[in-house]
Amino acid sequence: IWQALAQAHLKEHVVNNMGGTLDAEIAEGGSNLSSGQRQLVCFARALLRKTKILVLDEATSSIDLETDEAVQAILRGSDFHGVTTITIAHRLNTIMDSDRVLVMSQGRVAEYDTPENLLK
Structure with missing residues (x-):
C-alpha cells in the first residue's frame, strides 16, 4: 500500500497530514481530501488491484501538470503492461501516448486514429 501511495504521489501527504498511518479516517466521499488527492487515491487503488481494464474519466483533471506527467509515466510502465486503458480526457498531453484516440x-x-495522425 505504501508503494502505491508513493507512486500516486500521496505518501508524503499521508505522512505529513494524516499522522503517518494508514488508520487515518477519511470522511464520507473523501471530503477531507482535495479533489486532486481523491483522484490520486483512486489511482493508488488501481495500482493495487491489477485489473485488466482501467477506465480513467478525467482522472488527472484536478492535479498539477507535473503529477499528471508522473501518473502518465506510471501508466506506460510495467505496472500497467497488458492493461486495456480507456482514457477520457481534455488535456492533449494526457492522451499522447495512447495507441488510438x-x-x-x-x-x-x-x-479515430493514432495521436500522431490526428495531429497532422
Missing part, C-alpha cells in the same frame, strides 16, 4: 463531437465519433 477516439475524438467525440456532439455525442458522435468525429475522428
Whole structure:
C-alpha cells in the first residue's frame, strides 16, 4: 500500500497530514481530501488491484501538470503492461501516448486514429 501511495504521489501527504498511518479516517466521499488527492487515491487503488481494464474519466483533471506527467509515466510502465486503458480526457498531453484516440463531437465519433495522425 505504501508503494502505491508513493507512486500516486500521496505518501508524503499521508505522512505529513494524516499522522503517518494508514488508520487515518477519511470522511464520507473523501471530503477531507482535495479533489486532486481523491483522484490520486483512486489511482493508488488501481495500482493495487491489477485489473485488466482501467477506465480513467478525467482522472488527472484536478492535479498539477507535473503529477499528471508522473501518473502518465506510471501508466506506460510495467505496472500497467497488458492493461486495456480507456482514457477520457481534455488535456492533449494526457492522451499522447495512447495507441488510438477516439475524438467525440456532439455525442458522435468525429475522428479515430493514432495521436500522431490526428495531429497532422
